Amino acid sequence: MSDEAAPGHVRVRMDLSYDGTAFSGWAKQAGGRRTVQGEIEDALRTVTRSGDTTYELTVAGRTDAGVHARGQVAHVDLPRQLWAEHREKLLKRLAGRLSKDVRVWSLTEAPEGFNARFSAIWRRYAYRVTDDPGGVDPLLRNHVLWHDWPLDVDAMNEAARRLLGEHDFAAYCKRREGATTIRTLQELRLSRGADGVVTATVRADAFCHNMVRSLIGALLFVGDGHRGPDWPGKVLAAGVRDSAVHVVRPHGLTLEEVGYPADELLAARNKEARNKRSLPGAGCC
The missing domain is CATH 3.30.70.660 (Pseudouridine synthase I, catalytic domain, C-terminal subdomain)
Known part of the structure; x- marks a missing residue:
């Protein structure tokens, strides 16, 4: 899970909310269960006319079945050309495609080093x-x-x-x-x-x-x-x-x-979040 988009891609921050009542949690699951991630990725693929290509979301906090979110954050890496073509109308198109129990409120280019999961403090x-x-x-x-x-x-x-x-x-x-x-x-x-x-x-x-x-x-x-x-x-x-x-x-x-730190602190936070923690004075093994 990289802290930078691949060459030729743009990392887009997505702010969203959902009523979790009818969802089997955030993360995609086998068996066709309805999930927030699956629904947004399907809608994104449809409105950008991406065919069989799915652009995978990385989320700040995976929620369980039935749990709601008012201030969830995710990121997605999109080809630069696709982002340039769709960015002005993407939010409204998603609103027209998504079910009423999930809404995307903003889509913005993320600062360098931003990772929705590991950058969060x-x-x-x-x-x-x-x-x-x-x-x-x-x-x-x-x-x-x-x-x-x-x-x-x-x-x-x-x-x-x-x-x-x-x-x-x-x-x-x-x-x-x-x-x-x-x-x-x-x-x-x-x-x-x-x-x-x-x-x-x-x-x-x-x-x-x-x-x-x-x-x-x-x-x-x-x-x-x-x-x-x-x-x-x-x-x-x-x-x-x-x-x-x-x-x-x-x-x-x-x-x-x-919550996220200032842009210049993102890289340090990502590294810290990936380190396995131990309590002061705890043994190594």
Whole structure:
């Protein structure tokens, strides 16, 4: 995965959003399942009249089935001539071709060294849940989880503060062979809106699989009184999956924004992001 477009090509940054309800996640899959990547690549191939040629997207954060995105970022490398021919009308043509649950908002030439995945310095998610005894507003049912116990947001925030910083989040991640679970959790806070919906804001340099939904599952156990505020931190320190930590349902989760450094820092960030991380003082083996 190069940090530069091939000769004769232009790297194009794509800002987009989607309602994940009817998608089997971001990444293309075998078997004809509907995915965000597959749908956009198909639309791009059609509107640029590229025949059998597919221009593959690289995304900032792969989302699971049912997860939404308001501020997703991807890049695609297009032949320079094709970009010059279509750039002025490409956005509108994509809008006419794509389904209504996915939108591309901007297409811009990326700065030198830009990589949608490796250049990112943080991703910010929001998870929304309501404890209203009546349930979820029907207009929000695909975006808000219903938790049928009253939630103490202050207790949840107390527990959340103990999880901030750089840690091995193995206890909150689904392990993948050869991948590290060390992450820096930069922000984790919860607030209750005037409508009673509790929004958890979660920001980190990167996330491992199921990390956000597992963290929220642990915090909900604190909020409803089943566990004390120190429990999520103890689970983190133990470093192993706890059967009491539930991975909450995906529909409450939205990727809100992806952050990137200044253009002159892109190359350094790409290199840093590719390095396998270890915690200070950890052994090499």
